[in-house]
Amino acid sequence: MFYCLEKRLMMRRKTLLLLLFVLSIISTKIHAQNSEEPPLNDATLSALIDYALEHQPAVKKATIDQEITDLQVKNKLADWYPQVNFNYNYQRNFQLPVNIVDGNSIRFGVDNSSALQFTATQNIFNRDVLLASRTKDDVRFIAEKQVENAKINLVANVSRSFYDLLATQQQLRITEENIAMLARSLKDARARYDAGVADKTDYQRATIALNNAQASKRAIEEALRAKLANLKYLINYPEDRELTLQYDSATLENEIYLDTLSTAVYTQRVEYQQLQAQLRLQEANVKYNKWSYIPSVSANGAYIRNFQNNALSKLYSQGFPNSYAALTLGFPIFQGGKRKNNISIAQKQVEQTRLDIENFTNQVNSEYQSALAQYKASMANYLALKENMELAAEVHRIIELQYREGIKTYLELITAQTDLRAAQINYYNAVYSLLSSKIDVLKAQGAINVK
Template sequence: MNNYIGKLTIKLSFIILGLIIPFFSWSQTIVKDSLLQKVTLNDAIQYALNSQPTIQQAYLDEKITESTIKTKLADWYPQINFNYNLQHNFLVQTSIIGGNPVQLGVDNTSSAQFTASQNIFNRDALLALNTKGDVLLQSKQNTVNNKINLVVNVSKAFYNVLSTLQQIKISNSNIIRLERSLSDAFNQYEAGITDKIDYKRATITLNNTKANQKSNEVLLKARIEFLKSLMNYPEKEKLNVVYDSLQLENEVFIDTTQNLNVNNRIEFAQLQTQKRLLNANLSYNKWSFLPSIAANGAYNFNYQNNNFGDLYNRNFPNSYAGITLGLPIFQGGKRRENINIAQYWLRRNELDLEVFKNDVNSEYQQALSTYQSNFANYLALKENMSLAKEVYDVVNLQYRSGIKTYLEVIVSETDLRTSQINYFNAVYQLLISKVDVEKALGQIKY
């Protein structure tokens, strides 16, 4: 018997493992497929839009809003209810009628009631009906606003990562060149052509470049982690950022003659939606002076008997149908003040629109000025890099011919390295300022 149970247990274990292993394999495949092998800017943006919890929350808010609207609109449908009651009276109420005590009721009662009502005019239900479109639109606009802000932040974080990667790339090429120069300087010193100052200067420059590279590598790690947090990318997974520097340089241009149109901004659309809702709220408060009207009716089953066993043998039903009109006559000025509050909120919204127009104009002018300044800086630094490369090549050739000193080589090499770093920083700063201009113009659409 024990042997049979043991074999059965082994068979069950294999069956369970056969069911579990494919599940884990499928889970691993899902996780693996969700990662990005190479990450471009568009990849980073799409991943962030699909994975960022704030965007998922915004979508859930839309669903919540949609369901809430449906609950409010449900008040326009007939409301049907059922109530049941079973009661035993230990002492039946007694009243004096004509000087004689008379019991009013029986020992056992039971009732069942069906009620139905239909709103004819109800300001709460009417408000829900009139504002359902704008309430849902407001929720969707909030999602769009969150998406735009996320795209802007991811774009800037991505460009910051690229800027640091480019600096590391420049440092790597400079280190190779400096190591070669150091070797040449040391060989010339060993041959007695120069003194030890040249190769020591080369050593200092190389050490400084390596130290700067280490600093950038630490900074890169922090910037990649920040980008991953915006994307909601797994912390322990590698983010392999790729880019085409030539393509990025071609993307720095933007038409600076465009006119600002606040209607393109999602925030302006949100304020307009809010204005319509506030107008609806004003009407809602004015409707408080109107009566609420509802049709209603009921059918009641009424069972009474002193003998519990015979309780449901006799029924004394009743039913009715009618219209109910409710009209608050005096509430201490509450309704008038609610109307005033609604009007104040509407006026405040109009001022918000004016403030927003001023802020957007200021934001656009500042973003445009920054872009134009960065563009001028970009052009100058691009020329500087070309000149620095030319100077370094000439000076290095003259040094090898014995015309220039090694100090001049170091100076020209430092100028070249600085101009390269400044140039690529200018490219990415220009791209970041371009994003700000596009956001100010309302051209980022998601």
């Protein structure tokens, strides 16, 4: 009887444990699902940029580097504070040390000894700590600008990828509209052939055009998948999650304009600001090497309590304290010309950094002029292709009416449809190419703000 009761209790315990295990798994899955961020549906360019700035590993890595730099600066500055240490020592002498007194060997000491030591050191002048104190702002500034530079590059790359993807989507939309148009033309050409109004070459040409358009659609769809994958990669978006874009063609078209009379201000570029900070660090390094001729000075002191006894049990029964304070001055007298050479090296590094700044100012002007020239060329191309699209639409409308009236041949209609499709695709490519060119100009100007 007791055996059966015990068996039932064990079965109930196992059932209860199994139920708790299942509930914990379900709770974990529900929590994981709830903690997932919502997918980017109908995402605008600003939403993609915000997501990228928050999730992109390159930006996170630059931010971590900035945090590491800040901690390293704090470590260097910590040497200005008093350095307090405690040491504990215990020594068992199996053989006492021997001293010779008047020709006789005499052992001095005790079997057991111990010491408690409190020491403190305060730097008064130390060139390493002084350098860290004077350059801390520039070191942190460079790390901060490194994060800003990573964000600027990310914003520019995401914007270009966004515009490229939109251009491909427009190609797909126009191709689908063209396929629907060609399908209607094929149906109409077949009906005309069956009615004896036209020969079979019209619907055969329509079939060829439709097949070509469908093949073009498949190629565009594959390109669209690749570009969507690239955009997901840039913003660090999960590959298996849906991503749809939202845009307004009219709004984007209004954003293509740029003041082409403005000039590049190289002082706004992050790279220039980093070089200026680097120059200040190099100049501080010259002073640092000159300080090697100045003695290092530090104050130090200690409190030591010694314990000695032959009996281990009575070792700490009586202490013998001693303490001291001292001033330490260190001055290297001769180092084989090392200090002079280090000063010369530091001065030449300053000259190199100044040349880097001069070269960068020239580079900024070159980048800006190249980007501006590309923007102007893209603008001229955009205006021409916009007019071409409007003319192609008008030509297609007229030829389609004339074809239905029997004035124009089917070949002329197919040609007009092909011209219209090409003009539309070229126009949208020009729009998004112009927007990408604008991004390059703004980047060259240092006008992309990510703060």
